[in-house]
Amino acid sequence: xxxxxxxxxxxxxxxxxxxxxxxxxxGSDVIRDGDKLISTxxxxxxxxxxxVKIIPLAGKYMPKKNDIVLGKVVSMGFSGWRVDIxxxxxxxxxxxxxxxxxxxxxxxxxxxxxxxxxxxxQITSVSASGKLIDLSMKGPGLxxxxxxxxxxxxxxxxxxxxxxLGSMISMIKEATxxxxxxxxxxxxxxxxxxxxxxxxxxxxxKKIETESHISGLTDRIKAFLEGAAQ
Amino acid sequence: xxxxxxxxxxxxxxxxxxxxxxxxxxxATGSALFKIGKxxxxxxxxxxxxxxxxxxxxxxxxILRCNYNMxxxxxxGERVRPGPSRRSREISFVMEKALLPVIxxxxxxxxxxxxxxELVQTDAGTRCAGITAAAMALADxxxxxxxxxxxxAVGRMGGNIVLDVxxxxxxxxxxxxxxxxxxxxxxxxxxxxxxxxDLTKEELMKALxxxxxxxxxxxxxxxxxxxxxxxxx
Amino acid sequence: MDIIKQHVLTNLSKGMREDGxxxxxxxxxxxxxxxxxxxxxxxxxxxxxxxxxxxxxxxEIMEPYSDKxxxxxxxxxxxxxxxxxxDFESGPPAIESIELARVVDRGLREGKAxxxxxxxxxxxxKMWVVVVDIYPLNDEGNLFDAASLGALAAIKDAKFPIIENxxxxxxxxxxxxxxxxHLPLECTVWxxxxxxxxxxxxxEEASGEARxxxxxxxxxxxxxxxxxxxxxxxxxxxxKMVEIAIEKTAELRGHL
Numbered sequence: 060x061x062x063x064x065x066x067x068x069x070x071x072x073x074x075x076x077x078x079x080x081x082x083x084x085x086g087s088d089v090i091r092d093g094d095k096l097i098s099t100x101x102x103x104x105x106x107x108x109x110x111v112k113i114i115p116l117a118g119k120y121m122p123k124k125n126d127i128v129l130g131k132v133v134s135m136g137f138s139g140w141r142v143d144i145x146x147x148x149x150x151x152x153x154x155x156x157x158x159x160x161x162x163x164x165x166x167x168x169x170x171x172x173x174x175x176x177x178x179x180x181q182i183t184s185v186s187a188s189g190k191l192i193d194l195s196m197k198g199p200g201l202x203x204x205x206x207x208x209x210x211x212x213x214x215x216x217x218x219x220x221x222x223x224l225g226s227m228i229s230m231i232k233e234a235t236x237x238x239x240x241x242x243x244x245x246x247x248x249x250x251x252x253x254x255x256x257x258x259x260x261x262x263x264x265k266k267i268e269t270e271s272h273i274s275g276l277t278d279r280i281k282a283f284l285e286g287a288a289q
Numbered sequence: 290x291x292x293x294x295x296x297x298x299x300x301x302x303x304x305x306x307x308x309x310x311x312x313x314x315x316x317a318t319g320s321a322l323f324k325i326g327k328x329x330x331x332x333x334x335x336x337x338x339x340x341x342x343x344x345x346x347x348x349x350x351x352i353l354r355c356n357y358n359m360x361x362x363x364x365x366g367e368r369v370r371p372g373p374s375r376r377s378r379e380i381s382f383v384m385e386k387a388l389l390p391v392i393x394x395x396x397x398x399x400x401x402x403x404x405x406x407e408l409v410q411t412d413a414g415t416r417c418a419g420i421t422a423a424a425m426a427l428a429d430x431x432x433x434x435x436x437x438x439x440x441x442a443v444g445r446m447g448g449n450i451v452l453d454v455x456x457x458x459x460x461x462x463x464x465x466x467x468x469x470x471x472x473x474x475x476x477x478x479x480x481x482x483x484x485x486x487d488l489t490k491e492e493l494m495k496a497l498x499x500x501x502x503x504x505x506x507x508x509x510x511x512x513x514x515x516x517x518x519x520x521x522x
Numbered sequence: 523m524d525i526i527k528q529h530v531l532t533n534l535s536k537g538m539r540e541d542g543x544x545x546x547x548x549x550x551x552x553x554x555x556x557x558x559x560x561x562x563x564x565x566x567x568x569x570x571x572x573x574x575x576x577x578x579x580x581x582e583i584m585e586p587y588s589d590k591x592x593x594x595x596x597x598x599x600x601x602x603x604x605x606x607x608x609d610f611e612s613g614p615p616a617i618e619s620i621e622l623a624r625v626v627d628r629g630l631r632e633g634k635a636x637x638x639x640x641x642x643x644x645x646x647x648k649m650w651v652v653v654v655d656i657y658p659l660n661d662e663g664n665l666f667d668a669a670s671l672g673a674l675a676a677i678k679d680a681k682f683p684i685i686e687n688x689x690x691x692x693x694x695x696x697x698x699x700x701x702x703x704h705l706p707l708e709c710t711v712w713x714x715x716x717x718x719x720x721x722x723x724x725x726e727e728a729s730g731e732a733r734x735x736x737x738x739x740x741x742x743x744x745x746x747x748x749x750x751x752x753x754x755x756x757x758x759x760x761x762k763m764v765e766i767a768i769e770k771t772a773e774l775r776g777h778l
Contacts, residue, residue: 118431362578
């Protein structure tokens with residue numbers, strides 16, 4: 060007999076029993092213990108067909124291949140740059156991945172990316188030990204960032220901040236006239252001419268972060284942005 | 290000697306008032322406060338993050354590093370000299386062992402997960418309160434665990450086994466046995482067990498069962514605190 | 523200059539702080555007394571926005587200093603707990619925690635907050651020492667002001683313990699409060715670009731160029747100063763910052 064012990068979209072904690080029996084399969088952040096499926100994190104249950112997974116509500120960023128992240132250049136060597144992407148280890152940006160231009164080995168690397176520059180980059184590989192992470196700046200939208208504000212959000216909330224096909228983030232950009240770059244690592248860069256509107260964008264992003272698990276989010280954010288415009 | 294009525298009037302299987310709150314230190318990856326009677330423990334988790342010195346890094350799994358500390362004004366009598374003592378280092382060590390069995394450290398190779406526990410006020414049961422707070426803080430930090438660890442100290446006073454001893458009970462003139470216990474109540478696995486004092490085997494088994502009862506109640510409060518964080522604020 | 527600092531300066535020049543506050547506006551302040559009543563002789567918690575500091579007072583008895591045999595003394599310690607900030611590490615006190623303790627100490631000592639003569643138990647033989655321990659629990663900027671407010675609040679909360687048979691009976695407090703005679707408080711004013719602000723958040727602190735912590739008494743007299751930061755301050759800057767501190771400490775005092 061297979062039974063679900065919780066409803067879809069319930070908030071559960073580590074050790075909480077989600078299902079009994081063998082028909083349901085453990086998805087991410089769910090483990091099987093005997094004939095029970097157990098949550099390993101604090102998060103929202105997501106049941107699709109027979110797959111039970113958890114959408115975590117908290118946690119530090121863990122680098123994944125192909126993720127677009129925001130990072131800060133922390134050092135330069137002969138073969139490239141080291142970038143802090145808010146992970147336990149710095150990531151590598153090699154000369155050959157830094158630009159569509161050919162960069163000579165003797166070139167002044169600071170011309171391209173200098174200390175404390177912030178970049179939007181893509182993770183091209185992560186080693187099994189998690190220590191070696193390679194980045195690339197070659198790709199659409201990958202670039203050095205100009206002056207702006209940087210805020211931190213919980214990485215698991217990033218998909219909601221971006222929205223389906225970028226709809227949520229576009230709504231905020233339009234309503235506030237700001238440029239926004241969102242990294243899968245939870246770093247968000249916001250820049251606008253009007254500091255008041257820029258702050259409104261910051262509040263909107265933070266609001267999504269705290270309310271992402273409550274239904275009707277898109278409408279609430281829309282109302283929030285419209286309300287502030289008055 | 291018999292200890293029939295407890296100093297504070299509680300029943301033998303009754304916990305002191307307990308309170309828990311999560312997310313109390315916003316800068317930390319995860320955090321929690323746990324109060325049991327007058328013992329107040331604060332826990333913060335940072336990580337997974339880089340481990341210094343580098344030679345301690347393990348390419349196959351992460352390290353859990355616990356740090357138990359009492360604030361200078363939190364002790365029962367005199368001021369507590371700042372800095373680690375042998376006692377606090379031992380507690381840090383057993384706390385780590387109490388929390389490890391439910392965490393899959395292989396998911397975080399080469400890194401460290403730091404757990405800091407600070408006692409703001411103490412009235413016995415501090416390592417148990419610290420472990421209980423740390424378990425919530427780890428969950429709040431998104432560290433995957435098979436269960437929340439709960440902990441409580443039981444005591445043998447005279448011929449009775451009592452739940453959740455106070456400092457006054459620890460200092461009982463007739464001598465007593467102080468038994469801190471931590472466990473995963475879902476699986477029944479004990480992850481911390483210590484004893485200071487005489488015990489028969491039967492008394493120990495009774496103590497473990499009573500500890501489980503206490504841990505189950507504490508677990509309910511831990512779960513509620515974690516869920517309360519996300520109640521439509 | 524990094525893009526974040528650049529943008530902070532640009533926004534400040536447009537009159538805008540990180541969180542929309544006025545330049546001279548403090549975040550919401552909370553002062554709570556007696557947070558550790560069982561084990562301390564006095565204690566307090568201070569929150570300024572998200573920054574949280576707890577302070578406890580323990581009373582000890584020692585031999586007075588030979589040059590001041592009829593006075594007691596005050597000792598201020600601060601520990602930047604690794605719990606409160608990912609950049610703080612365990613281990614011996616970092617210079618930042620030493621500076622914090624000494625700056626708070628300077629304000630309280632030079633401001634004569636506690637009447638040392640009334641801490642004398644027996645001339646030349648015994649004195650009370652008021653030991654104050656300051657602990658940030660969450661660091662979101664402006665630890666100096668939070669610590670100064672917390673230390674004074676804890677001292678105000680404190681009572682003498684009872685002495686029985688020449689021993690301090692910890693856990694038994696008398697009704698007698700400590701002899702607090704003045705209320706010096708500190709306000710730290712920061713200079714970022716050409717702007718002066720108080721109560722910075724972490725990003726503002728990181729973008730700051732110079733700071734001046736000013737301890738002020740109830741009557742507006744300055745009793746201690748500490749300059750920090752990598753850049754210099756002109757005489758005009760200093761005068762302006764002192765004026766700001768005199769005004770702001772009067773406000774802060776209202777929270778005690």
